[in-house]
Amino acid sequence: DVKVTQSSRYLVKRTGEKVFLECVQDMDHENMFWYRQDPGLGLRLIYFSYDVKMKEKGDIPEGYSVSREKKERFSLILESASTNQTSMYLCASPPPGQGAQEQYFGPGTRLTVT
Amino acid sequence: GQQLNQSPQSMFIQEGEDVSMNCTSSSIFNTWLWYKQDPGEGPVLLIALYKAGELTSNGRLTAQFGITRKDSFLNISASIPSDVGIYFCAGQLWNQGGKLIFGQGTELSVKP
Numbered sequence: 001d002v003k004v005t006q007s008s009r010y011l012v013k014r015t016g017e018k019v020f021l022e023c024v025q026d027m028d029h030e031n032m033f034w035y036r037q038d039p040g041l042g043l044r045l046i047y048f049s050y051d052v053k054m055k056e057k058g059d060i061p062e063g064y065s066v067s068r069e070k071k072e073r074f075s076l077i078l079e080s081a082s083t084n085q086t087s088m089y090l091c092a093s094p095p096p097g098q099g100a101q102e103q104y105f106g107p108g109t110r111l112t113v114t
Numbered sequence: 115g116q117q118l119n120q121s122p123q124s125m126f127i128q129e130g131e132d133v134s135m136n137c138t139s140s141s142i143f144n145t146w147l148w149y150k151q152d153p154g155e156g157p158v159l160l161i162a163l164y165k166a167g168e169l170t171s172n173g174r175l176t177a178q179f180g181i182t183r184k185d186s187f188l189n190i191s192a193s194i195p196s197d198v199g200i201y202f203c204a205g206q207l208w209n210q211g212g213k214l215i216f217g218q219g220t221e222l223s224v225k226p
Contacts, residue, residue: 009154033213033214035216040123040218040219041218042118042120042202042216042217042218042219043157043202043204043214043216044216045213045214048213058213090156090157092156103147103159103214105156105157105158106156107154107155107156108154108155108156
């Protein structure tokens with residue numbers, strides 16, 4: 001079974017802090033994604049990566065950056081956390097191939113910025 | 115950008131009832147997916163649809179890929195308490211490396 005793990009289930013940070021959210025997958029997948037989930041808005045794509053050191057902006061990249069130094073690890077960085085970044089953050093990794101439909105999700109990190 | 119409209123936003127039903135939810139899009143998709151998210155967990159894939167008109171079942175769940183490729187529905191028959199959760203539709207284009215566009219979610223509550 002594919003495993004996608006996220007470093008923390010719950011985080012509380014202060015406004016202005018630098019925040020790192022880590023995601024690790026154990027199946028040697030090339031593609032990895034970061035979403036944020038908010039009530040009534042569904043999941044929105046922040047950034048994604050097709051390979052090591054490659055990154056692409058999603059639909060809402062403002063206020064975020066990412067790092068992919070190793071294939072198994074995809075980090076989401078909040079350079080200066082703000083209260084409107086309080087959300088559930090989900091990492092996902094699909095297997096290779098056309099469509100890559102079975103996007104495996106991690107359990108999520110619920111971030112609160114005070 | 116592409117958007118999906120999912121309805122209803124929430125449902126509160128009695129155990130044993132059937133449930134129906136749907137998604138519509140302003141754009142066409144190559145694949146439609148339905149996910150369920152249990153509280154405190156990430157979404158889990160329920161059904162994937164690959165062809166316009168396709169009707170697929172997974173136990174008590176049935177989903178269809180609309181003929182226009184701009185919509186999909188999910189039905190749950192004879193609901194049980196463990197069906198509680200948030201259901202998401204998602205559309206995908208094959209040339210975008212796995213990128214998904216999600217609906218807003220339907221929160222389902224089942225009263226025993």
